[in-house]
Amino acid sequence: MxxxxxxxxxxxxxxxxxxxxxxxxxxxxxxxxxxxxxxxxxxxxxxxxxxxxxxxxxxxxxxxxxxxxxxxxxxxxxxxxxxxxxxxxxxxxxxxxxxxxxxxxxxxxxxxxxxxxxxxxxxxxxxxxxxxxxxxxxxxxxxxxxxxxxxxxxxxxxxxxxxxxxxxxxxxxxxxRMRLHQRPFRAAVLRAYQTSCAVCSFRHGDLLDAAHIQEDGAGGRPVVTNGLTLCKMHHAAYDRRILGITGDYEVQINARVLHEEDGPMLRHGIQEFHGKPLMVLPERRTERPDRLLLDERFQAFLDAS
Ligand SMILES: [Zn+2]
CATH class of the missing domain: 2.30.280 (PUA domain-like)
Structure with a gap:
């Protein structure tokens, strides 16, 4: 050449x-x-x-x-x-x-x-x-x-x-292997949730993540049923066990954080979602989050509370 x-x-x-x-x-x-x-x-x-x-x-x-x-x-x-x-x-x-x-x-x-x-x-x-x-x-x-x-x-x-x-x-x-799976996993999960946060329906693609329910390091598979589209805020809250999601697709907030006093971000962005159902789920039933994996992860949230 x-x-x-x-x-x-x-x-x-x-x-x-x-x-x-x-x-x-x-x-x-x-x-x-x-x-x-x-x-x-x-x-x-x-x-x-x-x-x-x-x-x-x-x-x-x-x-x-x-x-x-x-x-x-x-x-x-x-x-x-x-x-x-x-x-x-x-x-x-x-x-x-x-x-x-x-x-x-x-x-x-x-x-x-x-x-x-x-x-x-x-x-x-x-x-x-x-x-x-x-x-x-x-x-x-x-x-x-x-x-x-x-x-x-x-x-x-x-x-x-x-x-x-x-x-x-x-x-x-x-x-x-994980790195290779990561981008197509993100593409599949964001598509399934129509590029919206499952918790709050926020729709800014570059502030959304494809979160794993069962974590990568714990053997979580890169499939849509092991994923949730979450905004950066709710992804971090989910990973830090501040926010939990039950097998019935309900949001729970850690009791300590639920009673904290802070500004509007905490109130509207976190506390007000306590007890609410997920706002966005995949249209196809076969793509909805695996309830057993959610339950397992929710148990870890309870254990941290
Ligand atoms: Zn959100």
Whole structure:
């Protein structure tokens, strides 16, 4: 690739990342084929997502632009789970059994030129959530796979302890799996709750979180029934056991905090929700929060009171 060609590759990629940044800042978490087709980026007409296969190289570029992993429901083989190496880096399988298939060559070109890519992660309920920029940092030809670094650039909305060298390998693998699940989990949970806090119905996407009912560290699964869309305030209150939610979808406030005196935030933002039902639940019954998981978490809230 000539320096000019590489610059053009970078220009299209950076325009694609800006385009995604803008949509995500406006609250869009999940993208379809149609959403990401016929875009004009850096003067080129491009599509950002593969149509069929897992690897996508637009005709006018010399290297792959994106890869895609479909959502697999619970019970079937899980994406990501068996593909993280002891070094904490993900292994992405090559297309087919020929390392020199044209799509594998397109990925290799991105690796050699150190070009960033987009990884489309399947979202429960449909669509894809983008993780970018990611880099290919090596290949293991004998195993027909590339090594993927998702941490080369910090992702501001993925809050996670940085992976340190002295960590146990199994823990590093676990961290990478959790990080990969995090963005599609958020996309699925926010969609199910129509981008509103379950407790107060607040609707500002960038102040909303996808909270786990059973916590990540305690084996909580990244599925919608183990999630709640909560605003930052109610998420923090839920995590600190100031606010509890019963298996009957009722909000309870810690007795000590319930009788505290403070300003309007405490009164209207916390105390007035005591005894109230959740304001927002997913329309589909199958996506509503798991009552057993809520009960278990509520017990922890009672124990802390
Ligand atoms: Zn709220």
């Amino acid at each position: 000539t320096p000019e060609e590489r610059l053009r590759e970078l220009a299209v990629r950076h325009a694609a990342f800006r385009w995604l940044d803008e949509r995500r800042a406006a609250g869009k978490e999940t993208f379809s084929q149609d959403d990401t087709s016929n875009l004009t980026l850096a003067g080129e007409s491009v599509r950002l997502m593969p149509t069929q296969q897992g690897i996508w190289k637009p005709g006018q570029l010399g290297a792959a632009l994106s890869i895609r992993t479909v959502y697999r429901p619970e019970g079937s083989e899980r994406p990501y789970d068996d593909a993280v190496g002891l070094d904490g880096l993900y292994r992405y399988k090559m297309r087919g059994t020929d390392p020199d298939h044209y799509q594998n060559r397109a990925l290799r070109a991105a690796m050699h030129e150190r070009l960033p890519l987009i990884w489309w992660l399947g979202v429960q309920g449909g669509g894809y959530s983008p993780l970018y920029p990611i880099y290919l940092v090596g290949e293991e030809r004998a195993d027909l796979q590339f090594v993927v670094d998702i941490d080369a650039v910090p992702q501001p909305d993925i809050v996670w302890p940085s992976v340190e060298l002295e960590l146990e390998p199994s823990y590093r693998q676990q961290l990478t």
